[in-house]
Amino acid sequence: MPTNIIMPALEMAQETGKILRWLKTEGASISKGEPIMEIETDKVTVEIESPGSGILANITAHEGDVVPVGQTIAWLVAPGESAPSVAPAIQSGRTIPNPVEINASPVARKIAEEHGIDLARVKPGGGRIEKADVMAFIASLSSPVLRTPPSPSPEVQEREKGDGGKWVRSSPKARRLANERGVDLSTLRGSGLDGAVIVADIPIAPTSQPPALTTDHS
Template identity: 45%
Template sequence: MAVPVIMPKLEMAQETATVVEWLKQEGERVEKGEPLLTVETDKVTLEIESPASGILAGVRVGPQQVVPVTEVIAYILQPGEELPREAEAPSPPPPPPTLPVAATPVAQRLAAARGVDLSTIVGTGPGGRITKADVEAALAAPSRPAVEPSPEKVRATPAARRIARERGVDLSAVTGSGPQGRIQAADVLAFTQAPAGAPAPVAEIIPLQGMRRTIAERMTTSYRTTPHITFTVRVDMSRFEEARARLNARAEAAGQPHVSATALIVKAVAWALRQHPWLNSTLHDEEIHLLPEVNVGVAVALEEGLIVPVVHQADRKSVTEIAAEMNDLVTRAREGRLTPADVAGGTFTVSNLGPFGIEQFTAIINPPQAAILAVGATQLEPVVDEEGQVVVRPVMRMTLSADHRVVDGARAARFLTDLREALEAPTLILW
């Protein structure tokens, strides 16, 4: 019996997924549980396994195609088995509606002058708008016979026509600057004086899709709808670095992974969140939910954008456990092997740009969370010690962004003060 391959619903709010690539070819033998294709949701890219052993057949969608969840995208057949009747002749997609062609005024004039049908050109401008460069590229294509317009169809002043005749200029190639695009004498002179060289460089157009689109939508929504309030403190990292050095010496002796600064910061954040539950909350339908678990998300930079894997129940884990889990999450994030569970359930986010040399920055809250911590680089700076002496110490700046609808200034300040104390005296959270 034919087994359908269905686009799975991997997240609660998920409606579609994008096919990245098929790992098996149609007609190829596959085994149950073998990776069949790669799909991308708004959070993760992951492999979909074959639901049965057999022959891959009836593939309905190709790479980069967006598919609704629960839709059949292929079948697994047994040798000699035929596709189900409904799979043999899938209903054709509805024809796209006829829309006006979007083109710049210059592109429209050039197309009209050279007899180019704009509906046959794919625009590279914003929103797919056809530009002058698109029309010129279409004219240069060897497969497109250019239709030479008669000189009478080109709008130009008598002086412009005279200069064009004298200098052998094709007026249809000149962009007019006069009313309604009429070519002036100055336009012809400028055209003849322009150096004949390589065409002007064209901007690379990258569609806003996949992870990048999700980031854009979520950050825009957060910035527009969440009243951000921010606080910055300086942290003396002397004892923090000493404690991390001792931890890493022990880890090396035990054959365990090293503890990164971010892992130790996550441990301190989890401890502080347990003391200040209002920072570990969400706002839903005019209700503030103080969350029972402390799940700290850690922002990870990827080539295609940003993803936030989550260390679940971070307050219940040792710093070495957090370090090991973070190493695994970051590795799988960069290899595109995170699962939906790895990025779900975050209650607070830490974004550390210190490794990039950023001294201080403000992060946008990751909805529906109530706060996010932006961590800067640790740098040597002069500070006044307990005895009033100016000494050089490693100093780090961290900035808390909080949802002012949920967290008032005093609550946020107390959280940040306790977090700074934990970082400046790590024995509070380690031993």
């Protein structure tokens, strides 16, 4: 029986994912757990592992395509088996704009961006979202209810490793900033969703210490 491969939900508020590249070609024989593609969301870039074993068939999403979460993008079939035909629901090289205009203060937007927070999930206390509303939402993330993981999806493996060889979940902006500042991501404790390292977690690179002054006793 064919097994469908879908665009997984890696984050609580994720609606789409972008195909960066396929690691396997159509017609390739694949084992369960083998990395088959790389995808990118607003916060992370990850490798997706195969949900089963079989022959990769009927790929409907290609590099640069933005695909809704849950959409079938390929199939795994047995030798001699045919994959069902599925109409692709993709947007080539484009992202889906948010149809709802969110009223938030500049400070609230900045804090939300630094912490990887989707403002659509923040409930305003008044007519617009303020700093206090975002901070309250961040504090509430420790609630077991809000931290319930999303529905099961294929296992993922972080693309980026720290200097210590440990897989690190991080946002693309945080990775770039860490590289610029010479910071090892594996030494940081992330404050983003699911422990992801975000921009606010990257420390300023330490400045070199000035040479010690010596006193001439001659």
